[in-house]
Amino acid sequence: MIQTIRGFRDILPEDIVIWQAIEKTASKLFEDFGFKEIRIPIMEKTELFARSIGETTDIVEKEMYTFPDRKGDKLTLRPEATASVVRAYIQHNMGASDSVQKLYTIGPMFRRERPQKGRYRQFYQINAEVFGIESPYIDAQLILILNELFKRLGLSELKAHINSLGCKECRPTFQKELLGFLEGKKEHLCENCLRRMDKNPLRTLDCKVPECREALKDAPSTLNHLCDKCKDHFEIVKNVLTEQNVEFTVDKTLVRGLDYYSRTTFEILTTALGAQSAVAGGGRYDALIKELGGPETYGIGFAIGFDRLAEIVAQMINGEDVEVKDGSSTTSEFNSESDFMNLLSPKVPDIFIIPLGEKAIRLAYMWTSALNIAGIRTETDYSGRSLKSLMKRADKLNAANVLIAGDKEIEDNALVLRNMKTKEQFFITTDNPVEQIETLLNRV
RNA sequence: GUGGGUGUAGCUCAGUUGGCAGAGCACCAGGUUGUGGCCCUGGUGGCCGCGGGUUCAAGUCCCGUCACUCACCCCA
Numbered sequence: 001m002i003q004t005i006r007g008f009r010d011i012l013p014e015d016i017v018i019w020q021a022i023e024k025t026a027s028k029l030f031e032d033f034g035f036k037e038i039r040i041p042i043m044e045k046t047e048l049f050a051r052s053i054g055e056t057t058d059i060v061e062k063e064m065y066t067f068p069d070r071k072g073d074k075l076t077l078r079p080e081a082t083a084s085v086v087r088a089y090i091q092h093n094m095g096a097s098d099s100v101q102k103l104y105t106i107g108p109m110f111r112r113e114r115p116q117k118g119r120y121r122q123f124y125q126i127n128a129e130v131f132g133i134e135s136p137y138i139d140a141q142l143i144l145i146l147n148e149l150f151k152r153l154g155l156s157e158l159k160a161h162i163n164s165l166g167c168k169e170c171r172p173t174f175q176k177e178l179l180g181f182l183e184g185k186k187e188h189l190c191e192n193c194l195r196r197m198d199k200n201p202l203r204t205l206d207c208k209v210p211e212c213r214e215a216l217k218d219a220p221s222t223l224n225h226l227c228d229k230c231k232d233h234f235e236i237v238k239n240v241l242t243e244q245n246v247e248f249t250v251d252k253t254l255v256r257g258l259d260y261y262s263r264t265t266f267e268i269l270t271t272a273l274g275a276q277s278a279v280a281g282g283g284r285y286d287a288l289i290k291e292l293g294g295p296e297t298y299g300i301g302f303a304i305g306f307d308r309l310a311e312i313v314a315q316m317i318n319g320e321d322v323e324v325k326d327g328s329s330t331t332s333e334f335n336s337e338s339d340f341m342n343l344l345s346p347k348v349p350d351i352f353i354i355p356l357g358e359k360a361i362r363l364a365y366m367w368t369s370a371l372n373i374a375g376i377r378t379e380t381d382y383s384g385r386s387l388k389s390l391m392k393r394a395d396k397l398n399a400a401n402v403l404i405a406g407d408k409e410i411e412d413n414a415l416v417l418r419n420m421k422t423k424e425q426f427f428i429t430t431d432n433p434v435e436q437i438e439t440l441l442n443r444v
Numbered sequence: 445g446u447g448g449g450u451g452u453a454g455c456u457c458a459g460u461u462g463g464c465a466g467a468g469c470a471c472c473a474g475g476u477u478g479u480g481g482c483c484c485u486g487g488u489g490g491c492c493g494c495g496g497g498u499u500c501a502a503g504u505c506c507c508g509u510c511a512c513u514c515a516c517c518c519c520a
Contacts, residue, residue, distance in 0.1 A: 006511075058518050062445080079519085107474030109520080114445075116514060125520060192517075209516095257519060267520095278520060356478070389473080391480040399480095408480070420480070 007113070007121025018310050018317075021343035023106060025152050026126050026283035026304070033145055035102040035128055039082040039177035042108065046074040052083035052292060055257030056199040060339040063111040080258070081127040082285070082301055083292075089131055090294035101131040106306070117139045118276035118308045125265060128282075129301035131289070139264040141301055146268055146280055147246045149304075152340055153313055155270075158279060159247050161224070162266040163254035164234040165202065168287060170227035171262070175201055177220050206253045221252040230263055237264055262287040262302070272312045279312065280304040282426035317344070350441060351417075352399035354390040357407035363430070364405055370434045376441065394420065403428075403437070 010257055011019060027037065046066050053060050053419065065077040078084055085103055088094070106126045113119060122285065128145070130138050143160050148287060150158045166174055170260050178201050189197075190212050193204045204212065205219060226234065241248050248266075257267050265283035273279075282302025289297040351371060355364035364380040371378040379397060381390055387404070394402045404416040417426045428436040 003511075063518080085450045111519080113518070114516095115512085119519075123520065225478085275515065276519080281520065303520055308520060354479090386473095388476080388480080390479095393480090395480040404479075408478085416479085419480075423479095425479095 005121075007115040009120060009122075012399040015310070017344055017346060018313055019306070021340055022153065022306070022313065023126075024343055026149055027104070027106075029149055029152065030104045030128060033102070035104045035139070038085060038088060038103045038105050039107070040081065040105055041078075041111075042089055043075050043077055044084055044087065046076040047160065048083050048087055048292070049076055049079060051088065052258075052260055052288060053080065054200070057257055059111060059257065063113055064109050065112055079111045080109055081105055081107070081125055081303065082129060082260075082288075084297065085127065085129050085301070086289055086292055087292070089129075089297075090289065090292060095132060095295060095297055099132045102128070103131075104128040107404050111329045114272075116276070117313060118305070124306035126304040126306055127301060131299050133300070134286075136236040136264070137240060139233075139300060140244070140246075141231050142282065142300060143237075143241060143248070143266055143348065144244055146302065146304070150268065150279075152311070152338065154316055154338065154340065155312060158268050158270055159249060160241075160266055160268055161249050161251040161254050162237065162241075162253050164226060164230060164237075164263055165255065165261055165265055166226050166230050166282075167262050168232055170225055171222075173223055174220065174225035177225065178202070178204075181219055184444045185215045187435075188212070200259065202255045203257070206255045223250070223252055233263055251398065256281065256283060258290040260291070262286050266302070270312055272321060273308055274313055276308060278305065279308050295399060298402055317417050346398075347377060348398040348400065349377045349379045349394075350399070351376060351378040351393075351401050351403055351437060352390075352394035353378060353405060353406050354387060354394065355380060355382075355389060356387060358384075358408075360405050360407050360410060363410065367403075367405075367433050371437065374434055374438065376437065388444045401441075403433070428429060 031037075046064070049064060050060050055061075059079050064079050066074060069075050084306055085105060089101060089103075102365075104127060105273050106124070108122050108124050110122055112121055115121060128297075130142070143162070149158065150156065158238065165171065170269040182193075182201060182204060186194070188211055189204070190207065190209045193207050193209070193212050194299065196203045196207075202222075206218065207213065207216070226241065238250070240246070251267075254265055254267060258266075261283040263284040263286065265281075268279045269277045270279050271277065280302055282300070284297050284300040286300075289295065353364045353368055357360045361384065362381055365382070368378045368380045379399065381393060385405075391402065399420060401420060402418050404418065410414045411429075413429050415426045415430060415433060417422070417428055426440060428440070
């Protein structure tokens with residue numbers, strides 16, 4: 001049997017319900033905040049990612065799916081979306097038509113890592129990016145949007161971690177000081193951190209190795225070295241969040257793995273997925289657009305891990321003992337009436353037509369098609385099986401009604417429409433069953 | 445890339461010192477000649493992940509391999 005390749009997976013119909021509900025909830029929210037959807041390619045020239053994410057990051061060094069195409073160009077399956085959105089922004093000169101652009105996109109990303117819970121080689125992200133706004137209010141607003149999204153999904157316990165990395169003015173002096181500090185602690189650092197010292201010293205700050213954490217306990221913090229502008233910027237972000245009752249923690253170890261971030265960075269963390277704690281993350285990247293050949297433009301954005309989010313939502317639904325099978329009962333108090341929970345209701349047939357006999361099967365097919373076209377969810381069965389087994393099937397499908405159409409009923413011009421819940425039965429005639437069913441369904 | 449755990453029916457899992465491959469759920473049929481859910485009876489369904497080895501005999505022991513999984517690393 002041919003199977004999916006490692007780290008790739010199928011999202012089956014039973015799971016898609018949650019995916020679609022999250023997607024609808026997110027795009028509604030983003031559009032209410034003025035974001036427009038953009039769809040970008042899944043493949044780009046390798047150079048785009050190498051230059052934006054950073055040549056020495058793990059992603060670029062060893063996690064990308066890169067291969068030559070027929071003419072020898074190096075192509076890469078995108079490991080993240082921001083680089084492509086920035087490329088599109090530059091390529092179509094989007095800043096010219098409107099100096100402020102708010103964009104979101106949803107789609108798969110590819111990284112060749114060892115799979116584990118909440119981490120796949122093809123994984124999905126929802127991305128939001130804002131171009132052309134320097135003000136810290138937009139930093140706060142992005143975190144507010146994430147907070148609101150998680151609230152709407154019933155995940156109010158998730159909390160934001162935020163930090164500021166400084167800008168091209170204040171970061172170099174900080175890096176110098178950090179390097180000096182690291183030199184003094186060299187013998188206590190892990191191999192990885194020693195490597196990081198050369199490549200990207202900031203990254204030592206979020207090392208998880210206990211010895212490193214201990215050694216770096218008193219390491220200088222970016223927060224103490226921010227220039228006045230960066231300091232003011234960060235203060236406003238924090239003040240606004242506080243005023244809007246968005247809970248957050250200042251986390252000076254929040255450095256993030258992509259080189260392009262400056263000033264505000266943030267992550268939304270969870271404990272629900274073992275070691276994979278980040279559900280969403282993002283930050284400001286004011287230098288990136290120019291770096292990639294565009295005009296000097298402010299930029300900030302975030303990515304939400306769709307697979308992880310869907311997993312947490314699924315856990316929440318199961319944990320809350322929410323009954324979604326027939327969409328009728330939900331026990332979860334705070335969100336049972338929410339738009340999101342309504343989106344989770346599965347679609348079940350309004351009618352299941354049970355034909356008994358050859359003539360009946362032909363008519364059942366005709367009626368089913370007509371009802372489907374009329375927008376009434378209808379199923380039938382062509383196997384010629386017994387009434388009892390088809391009743392069972394109707395029950396399994398959770399059909400609201402069955403229409404029993406045996407050769408006998410057709411002969412007598414009296415079809416039986418049975419409500420599966422109340423067991424009420426109505427007779428309808430064979431001349432225009434579609435219209436009769438429409439009126440009966442509206443009445444009940 | 446490194447380390448641990450697990451691979452048996454569609455699903456969840458038993459399988460003793462090596463001795464006929466099992467259960468529950470699901471599916472199909474019947475009990476009820478044309479009315480679902482509950483119950484009862486019967487049935488379909490297996491390269492025991494794959495390849496080698498040891499043995500009279502391997503689901504079981506050994507080696508390899510692949511996949512899944514958890515953790516490290518990294519990140520969404």
